[in-house]
Amino acid sequence: MARRASLQGSQAAPPLTSRNISQGLALLTNLDQQRQAKRARYSTIRAEEPDENLDSTSPIYDAFVDKQGPDGYQGIQREVRAVLPTKKPIGGVLTADELRTNDRIASDRVIVENFFGRLKTLWSVCSDIYAWKRQNYDMLFQTCLALTNVHVRIHKLRAEDGDANTQYVNRLISIGSKIVKNKKAASRTYRSKRKVRLSLAMAAESAFTAADPGGSDTEIGSHSESDSGRLFY
Template structure:
């Protein structure tokens, strides 16, 4: 959807109408993969304290997914995934010739007069040197598992199918605030699982 159409239909991001889309990483938990510790640890997310995959998804204000990156290992930073998907971002954020006249008084318009903004989370610090990115500022403060490896070749296909189904659902039934609440509960559950696993491992080590 073009920026002009989103503006006229009132579908822009309310705080930042200059933002073309929002980008975030979704984490999918999985069991510890087969292999040595040095191989398996690359799938470990320090944020969630779980093994798994990360996929970056960019979403329009309407709730439709605009792009889905190939999966990355759980230890890869959100910023790295974004930069490795720069071909999409640089093209998608570029203002079209018929959009140059649209009002744009958003953040960093002086530094990037020919680009739209992208909304990101606080885990994307450092993008602003190459992209017109808006993100919250960081706050500063003074038993063996199953040995098997996932079918990574099929993972991207499955994820894209899920995304296509989500887009179809959004077209028929626009997103509501409840969907955001559901995701927050899902994310909190992942953290709870991760901390629970760490606590059990710590208890086992203490008993030896």
């Protein structure tokens, strides 16, 4: 009993006092101040403006989108290195050269996406949040790029797409074959059960006919008539 009481006493929660409440409020206030400081350091939005997403992982991008709008990427090549397709003017059409340029940009975009997908797949330092020294980031990233280029020379980028497409087609074929197989099995089961039911019905009918060769309906009718006569008499 004493041991049980000691265990219960050790598992009991600490009492809620004014000191604990003040410490919790101070901790929450400190966290809010840290978020506000991070926002003021990385964002171009004024600190007194309301922020709907204080825990954003990309405050600079959010500030740029809020400032430029959803079409803010148009003209971004004047600020940073960017290659953008030509947008069709209002009420106009694109020329043949502009269409060919857009097609080349779209094709290059697929290659870039495949390359960065390979880069993030091979090296977790490029896919996860970087938490090491900032001075070593350029060296690590360039090393990962060089090793990824070597890997791409050995294993082509688009080869994985072909393998994935082949796996997808084979999976669809296997699913279709399984569906056809299940339907055939269900049809065989239904036919076998129907055959058993018909054989049982025919056997029961033949046995009933053999036990009562004829006139069963007449006898039944005569008995019923005599019974009804007794009732009337």
